[in-house]
Amino acid sequence: MQTLIWNNLTEVEKQQALARPTISTSDELKSAVQNIIDFVRLQGDQALFELTERFDKIMLDSLEVTPQQIANACELVPEDLKLAIQNAKRNIQVFHEAQKLPIIDVETQQGVRCEVLTRPINQVGLYIPGGSAPLFSTVLMLAVPAKIAGCKKIVLCTPPPIANEILYTANLCGIETIYCVGGAQAIAAMALGTETIDKVDKIFGPGNAFVTEAKRQVSQLANGATIDMPAGPSEVLVLADEFADADFVASDLLSQAEHGADSQVILVTTSENLVKQVLQSVEKQLAQLARAETARQALSHSRIFIAENLQQCIEISNQYAPEHLVVQVENARDLLPLLDNAGSIFLGDYSPESMGDYASGTNHVLPTYSYSKTYSSLGLADFSKRMTVQELTPQGFMDLAKTVERMATAEQLDAHKQAVSIRLAKMTKQAIQPIAK
Structure with a gap:
């Protein structure tokens, strides 16, 4: 794995260093x-x-x-x-x-009822x-x-x-x-x-x-x-400080590297000493892996970044937007409010990515290739769709009618306005019509 000191890189070099292996769609x-x-x-x-x-x-x-x-x-x-x-x-x-999802059924104003219905695909x-x-x-x-x-x-x-x-x-x-x-x-x-x-x-x-x-x-x-x-190749970013266990960090990097030769693993840390220990542990653990050659290929285009402080580590992680983010620092949960982009986050020494891959309960189908900036981990909502419902009482309709007429006029959508105006006219006519004897 190539080791780089973040502050020594130009902006262009930083972008290049954070680049994923190219997805070949020939x-x-x-x-x-x-x-x-x-x-x-x-x-x-x-x-x-x-x-x-x-x-x-x-x-x-x-x-x-x-x-x-x-x-x-x-x-x-x-x-x-x-x-x-x-x-x-x-x-x-x-x-x-x-x-x-909880039932959503609200009255946005008197006589105007709006709901959200969830239905399975x-x-x-x-x-x-x-x-x-x-x-x-x-x-x-x-x-x-x-x-x-x-x-x-x-x-x-x-x-x-x-x-x-x-x-x-x-x-x-x-x-x-x-x-x-x-x-x-x-x-x-x-x-x-x-x-x-x-x-x-x-x-x-x-x-x-x-x-x-x-x-x-x-x-x-x-x-x-x-x-x-x-989807793209699988990836992990491990964010670690000087208190992290080098063997734990190495194992998390390798557990992702063995997925495929096109996988990418990233270590971001404040500690040069930890980097040395991790690299030694990686070599030791590689010798025990059946998929060692696959892991080595993945490591060949992976990176280690040495950051100035934890804040810079967080900035690098958010910029990379990993599929899996493993946080091995003291008081790992304290960093959670600052972590914006990740498919799934694993906090602390005893939350390896393997737990989420198999059995902790979270979903292991996750956005890769920086898509975690805009996509979420797979969840129940992905198997459902939402429908909104609105129902207006006559009084609710009348109270909201002028608002809609004015907006439709401003957008020059006459039929939209007429859908309201025609109803208003009938309601007015029915209200003043004399009662038949």
Whole structure:
């Protein structure tokens, strides 16, 4: 990891030092994904069978996973892992249940009632990556809030061969519709629909460059689907003072670096001595990692910044806007009001990022690539939509009528004014009309 003294850098050098690894969205990748989407649109299920054989080297008899296959997979998951997944699910459920919005029903002025109604998104698709590290924890992060929100149709797509842990976790969360399809073709199938896979309204979940590009493309189609958030490589920033434990800091950096070669980890500290200890600990811990080579590649484009004081550390962190922010300083909670941009914050020595990734209760689907400046961590609200309601009594209408007429006139929207004026005229006429004998 390159070590830089923040105050020795020019403004341009600071920007360059905080830059993420470039996300490669080449014309070739865009074109390949577009071809996959078009193939699925035209050929439906047949395209999914052919693409699965081409990319995953597996010939499928059926796209949908049967109840018996799910039951068989559940039997093969070790009991201690089942208990761990159940415990994580409980915590995630408690935290997301607490996110239910209160009823909003107010009278903005007498006779003018305004409400907010929250309704679940009807049909959602959950994408779970497979490969060398099947992310069954992501099933919890997506399925639990979808269930709590009350989404009527929840489908899950994941590439074959599906890990037993993914099927067990989906079953635990009550997900009944699971399809054995991955990659850009799974995103296309959920966005457009096929003979077997129903079209969904919104797609959630991480994936590789093809999945990410497919989500981007389908979100721009008139008949496509919305997506959870824009995505980039995973990242962490550790903010540490001279009292931080070097082994803890090193472990947090490496836990993110092992995600992928394009991940980025940042250490911001006031202590040069800590930097030396952390670098030594990183080397020692790397020797014990199965994914050491992946972590080393991530470390090669990662950074250490030595800041003048904690205030400068905070400024660097807010400018970088990390996906994960680990705060290992004395009285870490005192910094919380000053931290503006982060997907998820981990306070203190005993709050490693791993806790949030798996089981503390917060969601691990987070904005990356500085999107935490404007996007939030995934939560219950993402599986819902809000509708506003207004209801005016005759008196409330009359009291507000002149305000609306004047504003509509100023904007030269005559029909808007007439919608009020016509009602006023009828109300006035009815009020003075003589009573029939």
